[in-house]
């Protein structure tokens with residue numbers, strides 16, 4: 001029986017086969033079924049055994065505990081929380097705190113990382129030495145050590161609340177940074193409308209100038225106008241309809257400040273440690289990425305009359321990004337995972353309040369650790385997905 | 401850190417999944433040739449290692465007494481230092497045979513953790529430590545204060561109750577390790593450090609200038625501290641229970657480390673039962689006839705251990721108070737050995 005050329009197997013089957021040793025036909029299938037059966041049997045055995053043991057030891061199991069009162073307080077929560085809320089709520093509080101520190105940390109790590117990388121590549125000897133020294137120093141000290149250094153030695157050395165350093169109604173002390181809080185007023189709505197209008201106009205301008213650039217080859221600088229718009233329009237609205245916010249100024253009352261918004265030192269220490277540490281790794285990744293772009297590209301760009309900065313921004317970095325993205329994603333995941341070091345400086349992240357306090361209060365190690373690891377896994381998957389999407393768009397815009 | 405948590409889960413799962421962890425602890429301990437004893441990471445007076453890694457303390461003495469009763473050798477122990485939040489998991493998973501680490505007996509811990517308390521080694525209560533310079537005289541003046549506490553403790557929960565009950569606001573900063581907790585307090589991050597009162601005295605000794613800090617008069621909770629064992633092994637439960645009772649009864653009967661050899665020859669019926677010259681009570685426990693002798697010879701009676709570790713013979717200088725024997729004004733009381 002002759003048939004046409006053999007069709008390649010669908011991607012999935014192909015990958016699975018390769019993963020399992022690449023045997024095809026019945027023997028391969030039998031092997032795979034056997035393999036799966038053994039895995040399932042082992043998993044079943046573990047679960048059954050654990051259940052039996054939990055029962056004989058009369059350890060409470062299941063997820064019923066999530067509805068019980070937690071009975072402890074936390075120092076920072078993005079949602080309203082008191083000790084009489086449930087463990088499920090504690091889970092959310094911890095999760096949000098983890099996400100908060102991860103997202104801000106990733107932002108700063110990226111910014112610092114790019115700056116240091118460009119510094120290392122700079123023709124200026126001093127700048128490149130300083131950037132190199134930074135990378136070497138930071139990468140070679142354990143993260144926990146750096147975290148404790150920032151927390152105990154740097155932030156811990158700030159004066160107490162009664163002697164705090166005051167700037168513009170804000171106070172810096174060993175209790176953190178307290179800044180005036182914005183309280184929405186009647187003028188808020190018009191200002192928001194004005195701001196949106198300004199943004200729309202700015203985009204319109206950009207569209208227009210790009211067309212001018214591509215079609216007629218005329219470059220117009222628009223950013224001063226854009227900034228003027230973004231500040232001017234809301235300002236006019238505020239002058240006409242009244243201030244959008246009033247300020248609640250913090251005052252020292254008893255042991256601490258009351259009123260205002262406070263950034264706790266645990267968050268600051270964690271952010272500084274995580275972002276400076278991760279930035280050192282990102283810097284190396286970015287440097288490698290930029291070096292991977294052929295030098296000819298830079299020379300070609302320069303000879304077209306573009307400035308060094310423009311060549312980097314328009315030609316080199318977009319190409320380098322393709323090399324940079326995968327390991328960069330890895331660094332983002334590392335940062336998220338490393339944020340669980342929070343527990344040693346009292347920042348209430350998921351690992352600390354849920355896998356720490358809630359676990360030891362309820363003793364339900366299996367359930368709580370499973371949930372916690374599930375979350376870290378999910379955060380990792382989301383981060384990877386976002387980065388893949390970005391990579392895919394980048395690839396498209398580069399025409400690859 | 402992910403790796404740590406993964407390791408932890410695996411350890412827990414392995415512990416739960418292995419059958420041997422529960423039953424016949426005594427046999428497991430004997431086969432191993434060593435008692436695995438869960439203690440704190442270092443708390444003067446209760447469980448504290450010196451530079452050479454020798455552990456001493458009131459909680460440590462319970463393990464020493466156990467090892468003496470089982471092996472006739474109080475040094476056959478592996479000490480496992482545990483933070484407050486890790487201690488129960490270590491017991492549940494079978495990593496330790498007994499948890500002897502200033503742990504408060506509460507209903508939920510007695511039931512939901514799959515473990516039992518065997519007795520009370522020290523009647524404690526929660527208090528507050530503040531800097532003298534703050535000029536605070538009462539815990540009720542602590543409104544709006546920042547408080548440092550260790551996570552996974554009853555301390556953390558009592559603190560929430562107390563401030564809520566008294567309509568006071570506060571900020572809690574909870575650390576996993578005690579060193580960080582104390583350092584944060586010392587650096588001024590917190591106005592207050594709260595813990596069981598005995599531990600406040602112990603931690604105060606570690607501060608740079610102990611005299612600059614004062615323990616406030618309020619005691620806001622009951623903290624009966626005692627050893628814990630896993631559910632499901634009644635024999636082991638009995639042994640750990642009676643090792644402590646033996647020490648308390650010895651004090652009541654006037655048996656000390658110094659006079660134990662003499663007392664062992666006594667004709668008094670209660671002493672003869674205890675020393676096993678009459679009957680076989682020790683064997684009923686699964687130990688040897690001379691279990692009582694071994695214990696007192698190794699660590700002394702309860703009062704001696706108390707004085708040596710936390711009382712007048714120690715740096716802590718804590719008065720016996722509630723921990724005095726029942727017939728001397730305290731509430732330490734052990735069932736009779738008969």
Ligand SMILES: N[C@@H](CCC(=O)N[C@@H](CS)C(=O)NCC(=O)O)C(=O)O
Nearest residue numbers: 440441442483484503504553554578
């Ligand atoms: N008795 C309380 C508190 C026990 C506790 O852990 N106290 C801390 C306060 S300093 C401690 O002893 N830490 C020593 C350590 O973590 O090694 C409980 O059982 O929850």
